[in-house]
Amino acid sequence: MHVIPDKALNRRPALPARQQGAVAVIVALSLAGLIGIVGLALDLGKLFVAKSELQNSADACALAAARELTGANTNQLKLAAAAGIATGQRHQVLFQGEQVVVERVTFSDHLTGVYQSAFEGTGALGMRFVRCEVNRSEIANWFIQVLNLMPGVDIGDQRVAASAVASVVPGQTTCALPVGVCESGLATKDVGDWLEALLVPGAGLSGDFLWVRFDGQGARDLKDILTGPGQCDVPAANQPIESETGMNVGVYSAWNTRFGAYQGSYNENNAPPDYSGYAYTAKNWDSCQNASEDFFQKRGQFTPIQSPSRHPTGLRVLPPAGASSESVHRNQGADRRLAIVPIVDCGALAGSSHTTTIKSWACVLMLHPLDQNSDSDAFDGCSSGTGNRVFLEYLGQADAPDSPCASAGVVGGPGSVGPLVPALVR
Structure with missing residues (x-):
C-alpha cells in the first residue's frame, strides 16, 4: 500500500501563471468607475448649483432693466442696461464664492424679435423686452476627470450659462400719487x-x-x-x-x-x-x-x-x-x-x-x-x-401695453387692470 506523505497532503495546488494580478486590475478598474460615478454626481451637483446662481442673477438683471422700459425716455435703454448690470452683478456664483459678470443686455420690441444692444434716440422708445445673459466658463471638475484615464475619454472644464427675458405687464397693485x-x-x-x-x-x-x-x-x-x-x-x-x-x-x-x-x-x-x-x-x-x-x-x-x-x-x-x-x-x-x-x-x-x-x-x-x-x-x-x-x-x-408708466408691484393674472409692473416672460 502506497502511503502519501503528510507534507504532500498539505500542499496547495499552484494557480496558473496567467491568473496572477488579475484581481488587482479588476479592483483598480472598479475603483476608477466608482470614483467616476461619484464624481459625476458631485460635479453635476456643482454645475446645477452654479446654474441656479447664474439664473438668479439673470432674472434680477432682467427685472431691474425692464423697470426702465417705460417708453418715456429716449435714453431708456442706457438706463435699463446700467440698472440691469448693477443688479445682476450683485449676485455670487460657485457657492457664493465670486461675483457674477453680466455678459450681455439686449433689447427688442417683440418677445421673439431681434435683440440689439442699447442705443439712444426715438427708436429706443418702442423697446419693450430686455434679455440678460450671464455665464461662467472654466469651471473645474472635482472628480469626473479621473475618467480621462480610460481610452477615448477627454473631459475638460465646464461652462454654464443662463438668460432671462422681462417686460412690463399689468399688475395688481402699485405705488401711486394721492x-x-x-x-x-x-x-x-x-x-x-x-x-x-x-x-x-x-x-x-x-x-x-x-x-x-x-x-x-x-x-x-x-x-x-x-x-x-x-x-x-x-x-x-x-x-x-x-x-x-x-x-x-x-x-x-x-x-x-x-x-x-x-x-x-x-x-x-x-x-x-x-x-x-x-x-x-x-x-x-x-x-x-x-x-x-x-x-x-x-x-x-x-x-x-x-x-x-x-x-x-x-x-x-x-x-x-x-x-x-x-x-x-x-x-x-x-x-x-x-x-x-x-x-x-x-x-x-x-x-x-x-x-x-x-x-x-x-x-x-x-x-x-x-x-x-x-x-x-x-x-x-x-x-x-x-x-x-x-x-x-x-x-x-396705466395698464395699456404702450403706457409710459411702470412701477414696482405684484404681477396680475389674466384680465388684470393694474398699472404695468416688471415681470419675467421667459
Missing part, C-alpha cells in the same frame, strides 16, 4: 390732453382731479407721500377710497421737489427729482396738449427746470427755491413725474360724502411745479378759469 382723476372728466379726453384743477390753499383741488387719501396712508401727510415713492399700499380696482378735503402745509414745496425745485429742508438726497425738471405751461407750450413727447426728449438730456424764480413758463416758485442742475438729474434722478393715479367716481362725492370708488388706474405727466402766486397768467390760453390752476397730461390707462 391724486384721483374724475372718471367723468376723462369721457371727453384723449391721450395727450391736459387735465385741469383749481388749487385752493387749505381747501384742496377741484375740477378734473382732486386729492385722495388711501386706506394704508395712515397719518402720513400728502407732502410725505409726494417726496417719497408715492403710496404703495393701495386698494385694488372697485375698492373704496377717501377724498382729501384739505391740503397740508408744505404740499407746494413737496410737489415741486419732483421738478428739482427745492425749498426749506428738501434737497436731492431726501427728495430726488425726476430725470428732467423742465416745466410746461401755456407760456412755453401754447397747444396745451401732447407735451409728453418733448418731455421724453428733455429726460434724455437731463434738462433741469427753468429759472426757479420768474421764468419763461410764467410761474413763480415762492419762496426762492434752489434749482437742481443737469448733473443732479443725471446722477440722482428717478422716475418721478410720470405717475400712476386712480380713476375715481367723483359724482359719488356730492354732498357730505367723502367716499368714492376706484374704477381703474391712469398714467399722467406732472407738467409743472405748483405756483403760490394766484395771479399767475401761466395758463392763459389753456383755461378760461381764474385762480391758481394745476395741470396734468393724461397719458392713457
